[in-house]
Amino acid sequence: MKLTKTDYLIYRDCEKNAWLKVHKPDIYFDKPLSAFDQSIIETGNEVDTLARELFPNGVLVSDRNETEETIKLLKSKTPVIYQPVFETDLYKTICDILVWNKDFNVYDLYEVKASNSGEDKSAKDKLYSYDIAFQYLVLKELNIPLGKLFVIRFNNQYVRGAELDIDQLFLKEDFTEKVMNVVDGVSLEMKTAYDLLSSNKEPFGSCKCITRGRSSHCTTFSYSNPQVPDYSVHDISRIGMSKSKLTELIDSNILLIEDVPEDFPLSEKQRNQVLATQLDKIFIKKEEIKSFLNTMVMPLSFLDYETFAAGVPRFVGFSPFNQITFQFSLHVLSDKNKEPEHSEFIFTKNENGDEEFISALIEKLPKSGSIIVWNKSFEMGRNKDLAKRNPEYKIALEDINSRMIDLMDIFSNQYFVHPKFKGKTSIKYILPILAPELSYKVLDIQEGASASDTWNKIVSDVYSKEEKLEKIQHLKTYCKLDTYAMYAIWKHLNELD
Numbered sequence: 001m002k003l004t005k006t007d008y009l010i011y012r013d014c015e016k017n018a019w020l021k022v023h024k025p026d027i028y029f030d031k032p033l034s035a036f037d038q039s040i041i042e043t044g045n046e047v048d049t050l051a052r053e054l055f056p057n058g059v060l061v062s063d064r065n066e067t068e069e070t071i072k073l074l075k076s077k078t079p080v081i082y083q084p085v086f087e088t089d090l091y092k093t094i095c096d097i098l099v100w101n102k103d104f105n106v107y108d109l110y111e112v113k114a115s116n117s118g119e120d121k122s123a124k125d126k127l128y129s130y131d132i133a134f135q136y137l138v139l140k141e142l143n144i145p146l147g148k149l150f151v152i153r154f155n156n157q158y159v160r161g162a163e164l165d166i167d168q169l170f171l172k173e174d175f176t177e178k179v180m181n182v183v184d185g186v187s188l189e190m191k192t193a194y195d196l197l198s199s200n201k202e203p204f205g206s207c208k209c210i211t212r213g214r215s216s217h218c219t220t221f222s223y224s225n226p227q228v229p230d231y232s233v234h235d236i237s238r239i240g241m242s243k244s245k246l247t248e249l250i251d252s253n254i255l256l257i258e259d260v261p262e263d264f265p266l267s268e269k270q271r272n273q274v275l276a277t278q279l280d281k282i283f284i285k286k287e288e289i290k291s292f293l294n295t296m297v298m299p300l301s302f303l304d305y306e307t308f309a310a311g312v313p314r315f316v317g318f319s320p321f322n323q324i325t326f327q328f329s330l331h332v333l334s335d336k337n338k339e340p341e342h343s344e345f346i347f348t349k350n351e352n353g354d355e356e357f358i359s360a361l362i363e364k365l366p367k368s369g370s371i372i373v374w375n376k377s378f379e380m381g382r383n384k385d386l387a388k389r390n391p392e393y394k395i396a397l398e399d400i401n402s403r404m405i406d407l408m409d410i411f412s413n414q415y416f417v418h419p420k421f422k423g424k425t426s427i428k429y430i431l432p433i434l435a436p437e438l439s440y441k442v443l444d445i446q447e448g449a450s451a452s453d454t455w456n457k458i459v460s461d462v463y464s465k466e467e468k469l470e471k472i473q474h475l476k477t478y479c480k481l482d483t484y485a486m487y488a489i490w491k492h493l494n495e496l497d
C-alpha cells in the first residue's frame with residue numbers, strides 16, 4: 001500500500017474514515033455520491049483543465065498509475081508538465097502543474113483549487129498548506145529540484161467581460177512560506193498515517209462523531225456507530241453547536257430522544273422538539289399562525305427559483321460561483337375558495353438568460369400582493385444578484401423583495417411543531433406530513449442539486465434532443481411541486497380551527 005495525498009488529507013480529518021476507505025471500500029463507497037458532491041468534482045476537473053491555459057503547451061501525463069512517463073518528462077526538463085505522478089516507497093502523489101524555472105534550474109509547483117479567494121480563507125489556506133506539503137515531501141525524497149510552491153484559485157473580484165480572461169480569473173498565490181511552516185509536522189504525520197492505514201487492524205469502537213451533531217457525520221457513521229438509531233439525540237436542532245450537551249447525553253448512554261431527562265438543559269426550541277417526540281404530540285400556536293397569515297396580502301404568489309452556480313463564469317457580468325437563475329415556478333391565488341393558477345419560466349440556452357428571466361417574472365407576477373417563498377434569503381439574494389447585473393430592473397426587483405414573506409418562518413419559529421418533522425424546517429420534511437397526498441419521492445428530480453445538475457447537462461448538450469425535452473419536463477414538474485407544496489401547506493395552516 002502507498003499513502004496517497006487524498007487519503008492523507010482524509011486521515012487528517014478522520015483516521016477511522018480514512019482506514020475504512022482503504023480497507024473497507026464497500027462500506028466507504030456504499031452510498032452513491034450526491035448530485036451536489038458530484039458537481040463539486042466536475043467543477044474541480046473543469047477548473048484544473050482551464051488553469052493549464054495559464055501555462056500553455058505543457059505535456060499531460062496520461063497514465064495516473066505509472067511514474068515512468070513523468071520520469072522521462074523530468075529528465076528532458078520538459079518546461080510544463082500537467083498531472084505528473086510521483087511515488088516513493090511509502091507515498092504517492094499527483095501534482096497539478098510543474099513549471100520549469102530556468103533562472104534557478106528548479107520546478108515551481110502549482111496546486112489548482114476550484115475555490116474563491118474570499119470565503120473561509122484562513123481554514124482553506126491551512127488545508128492547502130498541508131496538501132502542498134505532502135507533495136513537497138514526496139518530491140523532495142525523490143530529489144526533484146523544487147522552487148516556489150503556489151496555489152491557483154479564483155479571484156472573487158473578477159467579473160467576466162465578453163471573453164473569459166483567465167489571467168484575471170485566477171490568482172497565483174505564493175504558499176512557499178506557509179508550506180515551510182508546517183512541513184516538519186506533516187512529515188511526522190504522514191508516517192503515522194501510513195502506519196495506521198497500512199495496518200489491517202481497524203480503529204476500535206465508536207468514532208469521534210458520536211459527540212457531534214448529525215450534519216457533521218460522514219457516510220460511514222452508522223457502520224461505526226450501529227447502536228445509534230436513525231433519529232437520535234444527534235438530530236436535536238443545533239445540538240452540534242453545544243458539544244458539551246451532546247457529550248453529556250452520550251456519556252450518560254442516552255441516544256434516544258425519548259430518553260432525554262426532563263431537567264436536561266436545552267434551549268426552548270430544542271426542548272419543544274424533544275417534547276413533541278417524547279409525548280408524540282403536535283404543538284400548534286394557532287394565534288401566532290393566524291397573525292402571521294394575516295400579514296399576507298391577496299393575491300398570494302407562491303414563488304420558487306432554480307439556479308446553477310457556475311465556478312467558471314459563463315456570461316458577461318458573472319463572477320466565479322455566481323448563481324445562474326434559470327427557472328421559476330409561480331402559483332397565484334386570487335380567490336381563497338379556488339385553486340391557484342400556475343405559470344412558469346425556464347431558460348435552456350447556454351446564454352445569459354437574466355433579461356428573459358426578469359421580464360417573465362415581472363410579466364407573470366401580480367403587481368400587488370404578497371410573494372410567498374420558502375427560505376426567503378435565497379430568492380431575495382438571487383434578486384439582488386440580478387439587480388446588480390441588470391440595474392435597469394433594480395426597482396422592480398427591490399419591489400418583489402419587499403413583498404416577500406417566508407412561509408418557513410412558521411416552522412423555524414416553532415409555531416407548528418410535529419414529531420415527524422424531526423426538528424427540520426425543510427419543505428421536504430414538512431410537506432409529507434401536512435399534505436401527504438403530494439410527494440417528491442415519485443418525481444424524477446427530487447431536490448435542488450439534481451435540478452441544477454440536470455439544467456447544466458441540458459445546456460451542455462449532454463442529452464439527445466428527446467432526452468432534453470424529457471429533462472426539461474422533469475425540471476418543470478419538480479419546480480411546480482415546490483410552489484404547489486407551499487400553497488398546500490399554506491392551505492393546511494389556513495384551515496386550522
Ligand code: SF4
Pocket residue numbers: 013014015016017207208209210216217218219220221224
Ligand atoms: S462519522 Fe465522523 S468520526 Fe465517524 S468516521 Fe465519519 S468523519 Fe470519522
